[in-house]
Amino acid sequence: MTGTTTPDPATTAPVPAAAVRGGNGRTGRVRGRGERGPLASAGLHAGLLLAAVTAVFPPLWLLVTSFKPKSDAFTTSLVENFTFANYDHVLNDTHFLTWFGNSVLIVLVTTFLGVFISATTGYAVSRFRFPGMRPLMWTLLITQMFPMAILIVPLYNLMAQLGLLNQPVGLIITYLTIAVPFCAWMMKGFFDTIPVAIDESGRVDGLNPFGTFWRLILPLAKPGIAVTGFYSFVTAWAEVAYASAFMTGEENLTLAGGLQTFVNQYTNDWGSMTAAAVIIAVPAMIVFGFAQRHLVAGLTAGATKS
Amino acid sequence: MAVETGRSVAPAAGGDARGRGRGTGGAPGKTPGPLRRALATHWYAWAMVAPVVTVIGVIIGYPLVRGIYLSLTDADEANVARTIGVNEIDATYEFVGLDNYQAILTDGVFWDRLGWTVLWTVGCVSITFLLGLVLASMLNRKVRGRTVYRMALILPWGIPAFVSVFAWRMLYNEKNGILNQLLAGGGIDGIPWLGDPTWAKISVIAVNVWLGVPFMLVAMLGAMQGIPGELLEAAEMDGANAWQRFRNVVLPGIRSVSSTVILLSTIWTFNMFPVIFLLTRGGPGDSTEILVTYAYRLSFLVSPRDFASSAAWGVLILLLLSAFAVVYRRSLRKQGEVW
Numbered sequence: 252m253t254g255t256t257t258p259d260p261a262t263t264a265p266v267p268a269a270a271v272r273g274g275n276g277r278t279g280r281v282r283g284r285g286e287r288g289p290l291a292s293a294g295l296h297a298g299l300l301l302a303a304v305t306a307v308f309p310p311l312w313l314l315v316t317s318f319k320p321k322s323d324a325f326t327t328s329l330v331e332n333f334t335f336a337n338y339d340h341v342l343n344d345t346h347f348l349t350w351f352g353n354s355v356l357i358v359l360v361t362t363f364l365g366v367f368i369s370a371t372t373g374y375a376v377s378r379f380r381f382p383g384m385r386p387l388m389w390t391l392l393i394t395q396m397f398p399m400a401i402l403i404v405p406l407y408n409l410m411a412q413l414g415l416l417n418q419p420v421g422l423i424i425t426y427l428t429i430a431v432p433f434c435a436w437m438m439k440g441f442f443d444t445i446p447v448a449i450d451e452s453g454r455v456d457g458l459n460p461f462g463t464f465w466r467l468i469l470p471l472a473k474p475g476i477a478v479t480g481f482y483s484f485v486t487a488w489a490e491v492a493y494a495s496a497f498m499t500g501e502e503n504l505t506l507a508g509g510l511q512t513f514v515n516q517y518t519n520d521w522g523s524m525t526a527a528a529v530i531i532a533v534p535a536m537i538v539f540g541f542a543q544r545h546l547v548a549g550l551t552a553g554a555t556k557s
Numbered sequence: 558m559a560v561e562t563g564r565s566v567a568p569a570a571g572g573d574a575r576g577r578g579r580g581t582g583g584a585p586g587k588t589p590g591p592l593r594r595a596l597a598t599h600w601y602a603w604a605m606v607a608p609v610v611t612v613i614g615v616i617i618g619y620p621l622v623r624g625i626y627l628s629l630t631d632a633d634e635a636n637v638a639r640t641i642g643v644n645e646i647d648a649t650y651e652f653v654g655l656d657n658y659q660a661i662l663t664d665g666v667f668w669d670r671l672g673w674t675v676l677w678t679v680g681c682v683s684i685t686f687l688l689g690l691v692l693a694s695m696l697n698r699k700v701r702g703r704t705v706y707r708m709a710l711i712l713p714w715g716i717p718a719f720v721s722v723f724a725w726r727m728l729y730n731e732k733n734g735i736l737n738q739l740l741a742g743g744g745i746d747g748i749p750w751l752g753d754p755t756w757a758k759i760s761v762i763a764v765n766v767w768l769g770v771p772f773m774l775v776a777m778l779g780a781m782q783g784i785p786g787e788l789l790e791a792a793e794m795d796g797a798n799a800w801q802r803f804r805n806v807v808l809p810g811i812r813s814v815s816s817t818v819i820l821l822s823t824i825w826t827f828n829m830f831p832v833i834f835l836l837t838r839g840g841p842g843d844s845t846e847i848l849v850t851y852a853y854r855l856s857f858l859v860s861p862r863d864f865a866s867s868a869a870w871g872v873l874i875l876l877l878l879s880a881f882a883v884v885y886r887r888s889l890r891k892q893g894e895v896w
Contacts, residue, residue, distance in 0.1 A: 287698075299695055302688075303709035305767070309724040310716055312735065316727065325733030368608045375605035382599065387606060394617055398828040398878065400852035401871030404627060404864050405620035407856070408637055428617050435609050460601040489717035491831040496857045507719050511835065514723065521727060528720045539715035543775070 310532065317525035324521040337526035346501045347527055350509035353498075357419050357426065357505060358487040364423070365430030366438075366480045373438025374464050378450060394432040399492050402428060407496060417503040425493050430483045437482065441475025442468065481542035488535050506531050628657055628869035634862035650865070657869040666843075666851075667873075673758070674827065674847040681765045681826045686819060688766065689773025694803065696774070697781045707778075714771035722835040725764045726751075729836075754844035757837050761845050765832050769822060776818045780811035816889055823885075824878060848874050 287295070317337050318330045341347045376384055406425055407416075415421030445468060453463035469476075494507040504512070510531065513524035632650035639646050661667045696707055713721060728734050729750035737747035750760045784807060792802045828849050833839060839846030839854060846854070848870060856867035 295695055295698070295700060299692070299700065299706045299710075302692055303706050306711075306713050306771070307709050309721060309728060309767070310712065312728065313720070313724040325727075325730065325735075325738075327735055327738050368612055371605040372609040375602045379599070379602035379605075381602040382595065383603070383606075387610065390613060391609075393879070393882075394613065395824075397617075398849050398852075398871060398874045399830065400828075400849045400867070401624050401875050402617070402620050403853065404856050404868045404871065405623040408627075408632075408864065409620060409623070412638055424616055427612065428620075431609055431612050432617075460605075464605070485717070489719060489831075491719050491834065492853060495834075496853070507717075507831075510719060510723060514726065524723055525727070528723055532716045532720045535717050535720075536715040543711060543715065 313525050313528050313532075316521070317529045319522070321520075321522035324525070337522040338530070341523050341526045341530070345509075345523065345527075346504070347509060347530070349502060350504050350506050351530070353419060353503065354488065354505040354507075357422050358484055360419075360423050361426040361430050361487050362480050362484045365427060365434045365483050366476060368427075369431055369435035369438055369479075370469070370476065371464065372435045374442050374468060376435070377439045377442035378447070378460075391432045391436045394428075395436065397428075403493065403496060406493075410497060416497055417500060422493065422497055422505070425497065426487045426490065429486065429490070433486070434479050434483055437479045438472070438475060441472055441479070444475075445471050478542045481538050484538055485535055485542070488531075488538075624868045625872055627865055628872050629654060630865050631656075632864040632868075634860070634864070637864060653865075657865050658873070661866065661869055661873065667870075670843070670846055670848050670851050671877075673845070677758075677762065677765075677847055678823055678826045680762050681769065681829075682819060682823050684762070684766050685769040685773050685822060686815070688770050689777050690815075692770065692774050693777035693781055694807070696778055710774055711771040713768055714775075718768055719831050719835055721768060722764060722832055725760075725767075726836060729760055751837050752841055754841055757841060757845050761833055761836055764836060765826065765829060768832065769826070773818060773822065776814055777811060780814035781807060783814075784810035820882065820885055823881070827878060828874070848877075 315329060316324055318333050318335070319326065320332050320334050320336060323332065372387075375381075376388060406428070410416045410418075410421040410425070413421075415424070449467055449471065450463050453467045454460075458466065489507070491507045494505045495511070498504050498508055501512075506527075510524060510527055512518070513520045513527060629652060630650045631653045632648070636649040638648040692710060696703060696710070700706065728736050731737060731747060731749050731752055734750070736750065740747055749756055751757050788806050788810070789802055792806050797805065827847075829847070830849050830853065833845055833847055833850045834853070837845045839850050843851070852867045852870035852874065855863045855870065
C-alpha cells in the first residue's frame with residue numbers, strides 16, 4: 252500500500268542524489284524509494300521516536316500515577332509502592348459509578364438515535380438528486396461548525412422550561428444536535444463507496460428505493476454504520492461544555508463533569524483523578540480502536556466528493 | 558438481466574431516482590404536470606430525508622432562531638421564565654434591538670478575545686498541519702516498526718480530550734509537575750506553565766497541537782497513500798530529488814484532503830472549548846479566554862448570568878465562522894478545487 256518499488260537486492264549503499272540526478276539513471280542502479288542512507292535512517296527513527304514518546308507520555312504518566320499512593324502522586328519515579336487504592340477509592344467511595352452509568356446511558360441512546368435517524372438521509376443524499384438537496388447538504392455541513400456557544404443558551408433555557416435540566420433526556424436531546432448532522436454527513440460518505448450498480452440491480456428486481464435501501468444497501472453499509480456509531484459514541488463520551496452546564500449535583504453528572512470534581516479550585520485529589528481518568532479512557536480507546544482505520548476516510552470522503 | 562437494464566440506467570448521472578423515470582423505458586405518451594411529476598419522482602428522496610429535516614428543524618433550527626432572538630433582548634438570569642418550586646415565573650425580558658451587539662463591538666474585550674482566538678487558531682492549525690505533514694511523510698516510507706510508530710502517534714486521538722487535558726494539567730503542575738521537575742534536574746527554574754499569561758498561551762497551544770496531530774497525521778497519510786506509486790517513480794526517473802518530488806507530486810496529490818482537513822480543524826480549533834476551559838478556565842485573568850469560552854463564561858460562570866450577551870457572542874462567532882468558510886471555499890474554487 253505504500254507503493255514502494257522493490258529495490259534491487261544488490262544495492263545497499265546509498266546512491267548520492269547527484270548521481271541519480273545527473274547520470275540519467277540508466278547505467279547504474281536506480282535507488283528504490285524505500286532506500287536511504289544510514290544517517291537518514293537514524294534521523295527518521297529519531298524523529299519518529301521523539302514524536303511517539305511525546306504522544307504516549309502524558310496518558311502513560313496518567314496510568315503510572317494511578318497506581319501510586321496518593322502521597323506519591325507527584326514523584327518522578329515509576330511506581331514504587333504499587334497500589335490499587337485510588338481505584339478502590341474512586342469506585343467505592345465516590346459517585347463515579349453513577350457518573351459512569353449516566354454517561355453510558357446518555358451516550359448509547361444518543362448514538363443509537365443519531366444513527367437510526369440519519370441512515371436514510373445519508374442514503375438519499377448519496378443516491379438521489381432532488382430539489383432541496385444542496386440546501387440540505389449545506390445545512391448538514393454548517394450545523395457541524397456551529398459553535399456550541401450559539402445553541403447552549405437557548406437550549407439551556409428550553410431545558411429549564413421543560414424541566415429537563417439534570418435529566419439524561421435533556422442531554423440526549425442536546426447531543427442529538429451534534430450527532431444527527433454529523434452521522435448523516437458521514438454516512439453519505441460511506442454510501443458513496445457502495446457501487447450504484449447494486450441499487451440498479453435491486454430496482455430491476457422490482458424493489459422500490461426503500462426496499463433497495465433496506466434489503467441491499469443497509470447490510471452492505473454495516474461497517475460504515477458501525478464506524479459512524481463508534482465515532483458519535485466517542486464524541487458524546489468526550490463532550491464537556493453541555494455536560495458541565497446542564498448537569499449539576501453530584502448524582503447527575505456525567506464523566507466529563509465528574510472528573511472535574513476531583514481537581515478544581517477546592518480539591519486536589521490527583522490520585523482519584525488519575526484512576527478515574529484511566530477508567531474513562533479505556534472504553535473510549537477500545538471503541539476508537541475498532542473505528543480508527545475508517546474514521547478519516549469517512550470524514551474526508553464526504554467533504555471531498557460532494 | 559441486471560446488466561442489460563443497468564446499462565441503460567447508468568448514464569443518468571450517478572444513478573439517481575430520476576434516471577428511472579426519464580430513462581429509456583419511460584412512457585412519454587402520458588406525461589403528468591411538472592409538479593406532480595416532481596412529487597412522483599422525488600417523494601422517495603423527500604421521505605427519506607424527512608426525519609433528519611424534522612429533527613434539525615426542531616432541535617437546531619428552533620433554538621437557533623430563539624438564540625438570535627435572545628441576543629436582541631436583555632435576558633439574564635433574573636428575568637427569564639423559570640420555575641422555582643411550584644411557582645412558574647414568566648419571562649420579563651424586553652426586546653432591545655441591536656444594543657447588545659453595539660455594546661460588544663464597541664468594547665475592547667471582544668477585540669482582545671478575537672485577537673487571541675485568531676492567534677490561537679492560526680497557531681494551532683498551522684503547527685498541527687506542519688507536524689502532521691512531516692510525520693505522515695516520515696511514516697509513508699518503509700520504516701522498520703511503522704505499525705508501532707503509527708499506533709503510538711494516533712494514541713492521543715483515542716483518549717477523550719478532557720482526560721488528556723487533565724493528564725497535561727498534572728504534567729504542567731507548577732510546584733510538582735514532572736516538566737518542572739525535569740527542568741529542575743537540569744538546573745533550570747520551574748516555569749509557571751499555567752500561571753503566567755504568556756506561558757499559559759503557549760501551554761494551551763501545545764496541548765491542542767498534541768491533541769490535533771493524530772487526526773492530521775492519519776488524514777495526510779491516507780492521502781499520501783492514495784497517490785499512485787507510478788507518479789513518484791516517473792518523477793524520480795525524470796531526476797526529481799526527494800524535495801522536488803514532495804513539492805511537485807506529493808503536495809498537489811494531497812491538496813483536496815489537506816484543504817478539507819484544514820477547514821475542519823480551523824473550525825474545530827476556533828470552537829475548542831474543553832482545552833481552554835479545563836486547562837486554565839481562561840486564566841490567568843482572561844488571558845487564554847477564546848470567544849467560545851468567554852460566551853460560556855457569560856452565561857454560566859458570571860453572576861447574574863447574562864444570557865442575552867452570551868447569545869450575541871454566539872451569533873457573532875457563527876457569523877465569523879461562516880464568513881471564513883465562504884471565503885476559504887471561494888479561494889479554493891479559484892484555484893480550481895472541486896469542493
